Amino acid sequence: MKPVDGVALTVVVVLFVLVGVLGFYAARWRGGGKEGLHTLDEWGLGGRKFGSWITWFLLGGDLYTAYTFVAVPAAMWATGAVSGFFAVPYTVVLYPIVFLLMSRLWSVSHRHGFVTTADFVGGRYGSRTLTLAVAVTGIVATMPYIALQLVGIKSVLTVLGVGSGENWLLNDLPLIIAFVVLAAYTYTSGLRAPAMIAVVKDVLIYLAVLVAIIYLPGKFGGWDHIFGAAEVKLGAVNAATGKPAGSVIPGAASFSAYWTLALGSALALFMYPHSVTGVLASKSRNTIRKNAALLPLYSLMLGFLALLGYVAIAAGTKPKELNGTINPQLVVPQLFLDNFPSWFAGIALGAIAIGALVPAAIMSIAAANLFTRNIYRDIFRPNASPRQEAKVSKLVSLAVKFGALVFVIAMDQSAAINMQLLGGIWILQTFPAIVAGLYTRWFHRWALFAGWAAGIIYGTVAAYSVLNPVTKAHFGGSIAAIPGTNVQVYIAIVAFALNIVVAVLLTLILRVLKAPAGRDLTRNSDYGADENDPKVRKVAQDLPTEPIA
């Protein structure tokens, strides 16, 4: 059993309490107009009034999650560049895509009061089936993502030596307390809470990474030595597979895996409900465009954080669970704890743990909005008032978090990781319906639905068939050969290609058959509308005119 580091633990707890207070205070932040926080625009989108700065912090905290901070360096430590460092090109090519697509989504959503991507698809194609497909995909893909944020908190607690109690309740009690507090302030303050907390979290995480990347390489013999150590460790042949564990520079055989992972993940990220929630909460069409140029700073930080995985190899960091088994996901928290004074390690670990709270809050809000708008309202209560919608959404956000908690406590962590892997493949299949719709009505709604179904089925089967090289378990990874070839690529990309082929072919056929195209509520001018244009103002007319921050 590990000793508990009292100082570091105290710092983490103090930070947690501070963030909890902020979370509740956020409800009063630039108050919620005459309806209070009793509409989805207010509770679920923070009043749609976030300016450039807050949006930068909110999206930064939303996209670069605690799990990313834990899993990327862990992958570098365990298998090297292909499964870890692709996160850098992924979060680089992401932003041109965001720049291109998200301003149009912002405009059309603000003209029509859309809160979710499924709202948009419904308005564009007039197809309840397609709307439902997009909404359910979003919810299902988000749930395990929330669960993984808990895994992030758990790794911090484990390294601190917390949770070694004999019974499961004591073991998971700190996690349960953290999540109950999170659920409570998300319920009262909505999106304002993570927006405010994100500022604290990001300042702490930048501080921690900056200090680590300046100080640690020198301490362990410089980058030359660190990469030398990484080459030795990753090049060592694994007894179970007869192959090296990984590589520092990917070989020619994994080139296609590397870039398809980066591209597929980049295309998928802004299809996730929590990313879209962050975009729609911004106050103008240009806020998101400006942020596309400013958010890459986070990618630089992520790159350095990834390299800490190699630093840990040179430092001889031992990422051990409380029972002594090796868990790569503990490597970065352990590195901080081993090499910094307790108080500073506490700040870094606290930043990672708080980093889990921001995306978890936004994700649960986004999933709740999808449920409320596209399942509760569209199917059961077409005449739900804004007040009822907000009420349902708040309750569902609690249910979603509770579900994630049960997921992590009751099931194996690998279940959450497998689901997250599948979620990434699935969410990309909503891309054609959402993105093509931003530019053209050429695609037929049933063709898009068929393409979605084909992509989901292929992706699921392909991911299931990947066997872990050591344990032979299913869902062993997200890379598989393109059928009929030897080229190893990200499964989501093949599923996506299949999706588009099906959608194009069926659209051609359905157009010849003159199948009913469905009603389009949107107009051309909607896609270029900005904050002060007619009708955009109407959506937010009861809200405070003063911008937040």
Next chain:
Amino acid sequence: MASTQLPPDIPTRGPAKPGPYVISGLLLAIAVVFPLLVPMYARSTPRLGGLPFFYWYQMLWVPIDAALIGVCYALMSREDRRRRQILRHPDPGTSDDGGPRDNAADDGSDSGSDSGAAEGGEAR
């Protein structure tokens, strides 16, 4: 909301000039394609401060992408302003001239209370 007939579409922007869109499209394409050309950078030399080429090259694309997108942002927001201006002052002679107020609000409609006041009654 009336469900039978949509109201006529009132454009909020004038016609686009292709120039800024083509240039931005090109810059964005560069920003997507180059970081993904793995064979170009999957090697360890030349090193930079001990970092293999593979690593520093990819991280170098972070600021490059930010700069490219920054240029696109400048181009697009200028073109966007021009297109909105045309609707307000349909006279082609003055349309290209944003006027001192618009230049002052240069970094975006983020601070847009002034353009809102201007747009109030004149949008159509």
